[in-house]
Amino acid sequence: MPWPLGSIGFQWYSSPFGGILKAVRGMHDIFGLEMTKWKWIETQVRSVFENFGYQEIRTPVLENIEVFSKTVGDETDIVEKQMYQVTKENESLVLRPEGTAGFMRAVLEHQLHRDPSVQKYFYYLPMFRHERPQKGRLRQFHQFGAEFINDSSPEADADVIALLDSIYRKLGITEYDIRINSLGCLECRPQMKETLTRFLKPELPKLCEQCQKRFERAPFRILDCKRESCREITAQGPVLSSCLCSKCQAHHLQLKKRLNEAQINFIDDPSIVRGLDYYSSTAFEFTSSLLGAQSALGGGGRYDQLAERFGEKPFPAVGFALGMERLVIALEAKNAFPEKPLVPRIYLAPLGDKALDILFPLSLNLRRAGVWTEISYESQKSLKAQLKHANRIQCRFSLILGEDEINKKTALLKDMTAQTQMEIPLEGLFENLLNKVTREN
Ligand code: HAM
Secondary structure, eight states, X not given: XXXXXXXXXXXXXXXXTGGGGSOOTTOOOOOXXXXXXXXXXXXXXXXXXXXXXXXXXXXXXXXXXXXXXXXXXXXXXXXXXXXXXXXXXXXXXXXXXXXXXXXXXXXXXXXXXXXTTOOEEEEEEEEEOOOOXXXXXXXXXXXXEEEEEXXXXXXXXXXXXXXXXXXXXXXXXXXXXXXXXXXXXXTTHHHHHHHHHHHHGGGGGGSOHHHHHHHHHOHHHHXXXXXXXXXXXXXXXXXXXXXXXXHHHHHHHHHHHHHHHTTOOOEEOTTOOOSSTTOEEEEEEEEOTXXXXXXXXXXXXXXXXXXXXXXXXXXXXXXXXXXXXXHHHHHHHHXXXXXXXXXXXXXXXXXXXXXXXXXXXXXXXXXXXXXOEEEOSOTTSOHHHHHHHHHHTTOSXXXXXXXXXXXXXXXXXXXXXXXXXXXXXXXXXXXXXXXXXXXXX
């Protein structure tokens, strides 16, 4: 896949308006070569979703605050401190920090879970979290997400993990670890909680302030604390998988069997608890050494009880999301973007108004025929200046038309790579040209 030109590099522009001409901290403009890389990734990822039978869904960027506060969890970083709030009249809205809760709101609103024809949805949407920006961690970032509903089998979990794995494989990324865990269900989670809190209670004074706060209401969140001192304590904790009920154990075993059959390497890691509260049973994370400190490439899990948090009857659901910006970092670290730049096929250089009269409609006809065509509308410019531009944008061919050529009823086609040129009659110019420029490499 080739690349277009157009990235002219960064230029420092000091504005008299100060910050107004700067994107909001942690948010970026995407254009030029960067945009082409994104579009290339988007095409690859979409094709994998389609092969796995996923249908696209787009939900609004604003949701009522409860969509997240009731679902992602009061004690999570996202709800506690990262949501961008928008208040208008009596509405309290937030810019979506993640896709699953809004997806569930849409499913319930439109009763999509009752539609037997579609069980699998994907999205590609911007997300907003007020985090401390650093490499791979932004305040506006983009996620591809997959949500598979109405299937409670471990095979559905394996299917979703295989899908995420296939996306990275399709992009040529192999440097990642897959970690899986089971978080238990309504039946065994109380036992897990009890075991965990019994262990943590005597350690409480040594935990950070936030973990102490979380002890009563959300002790599992403590396992997700990033502080080294808290991590050292939780690493000594009980193996919670021993508390799983027989159903959860069987589910987890079968998932592992399926992943092995699919030749997907994974690590069974009891420390995977995820940073959102709606998960039960299977949870997983993909991490990569290509990324640096923010090593999470993607992650997800099962959220069979999420509908209940909206006051509805629950149904099975499993899914994941992956960060687009982190994909770009991984691919750049590997130098894995295809190299050859995509360049315009032909540049039309009119010398004078009469030439422009002929070349203007020709440019449109070539574009309609699928040929990337550039044209100069400054027909008074010298041939030298026009060809210099054609060279700069690396056009494969240039077509020159001046007084002399018009008098001779021909145009001059230059092959900029082979450094050859030939005359083409004006009569039948479009067909001849199309034939010539689409035939050559
Ligand atoms: P999450 O783990 O919060 O899960 O985010 C998924 C991925 O989004 C991360 O692995 C990372 O690649 C990317 N990501 C998260 N935060 C940032 C950030 N600030 N900057 C750049 N990239 C970021 C969820 O969001 C769940 N909704 C996933 C899910 C779907 N579970 C079930 N279905």
